[in-house]
Amino acid sequence: MNKQTPIKVILCIILLAGSTFLYLAISRTINTINFIKSSQLTKGYIYDFEIENSRDSNGNQSRNKYTKVLFVDDEGVNVRIRSSSSTSFTTDRIGDEVEVRYITGKSNEARISSFFSDMWGLTLLFGLFGITFTIPGFILVWNVLYNAINKFKS
16 A cells, blocks of 8 residues: 555545535536526515524534515415525514515425525535535546556556
8 A cells, every 4th residue: 555545545535525516516506497497486574583592512602593484375375484594694674575486386395585595505505515625536536547547658
């Protein structure tokens, strides 16, 4: 076992992690685009915030807020949803108007139509991690292939 083997194993693991994140980013992008194409846009109103208290490993407490929104779907039904992401700071207030996207017949699966929080945030994070982890892995593969070709030629 040479000195380079542990580094190659670590970079292969990084490549695998990066590829997994890229796959998740692509699949979430397709899912979100299909949701946007098949959904309709309506107005909703913030009616409450769900506060979740949590502690980190050091015992520090944090408070995260989930936005709760009320909207009326195309069948005239009042639907209440909660954002899928939380924040520790928000400038939104109860009564503020927000845009909501929903698919007819699946109103309870509606999403707040903000750019980052409920629509694209997780997709962007997966893509960022995917690119960050995949680049070192591709460099490793390139170097291994380059060295193998040079050994084969000589």
